[in-house]
Amino acid sequence: MDRAPRPAPLLEVDVDLGFALFFLFLLCFFLLVTVVRCAQTVADPYGSFSTSTYQEEQIT
Template sequence: MGSEADHNYIDLDKGFALAFLALLCLFLLAMIVRCARMVIDPYSAIPTLTWQEEQISN
């Protein structure tokens, strides 16, 4: 009886570890895609207001 209870806790911990690993892999994949986009087209990440001249009205 004791070994069955221990086995359930191990499976629960393994499930949490696998879920965390899956989320970590998704986050890593998203960061790879984002960095690749910035390397391919770096100027698309810059807002246009920072490098265009602003109109000053008097």
């Protein structure tokens, strides 16, 4: 007698593919953050420095 094939579980996940996709998304997130930070630095290169470094010291 032939048995009917069992239906596949709804949440069948390949663990290796899950790890690969997770690290791919993590890499893309860090790349996006880096691009935004670099664009901010190019737009305003001296904005992150404090103004006290550009003041001349008084020599007495």
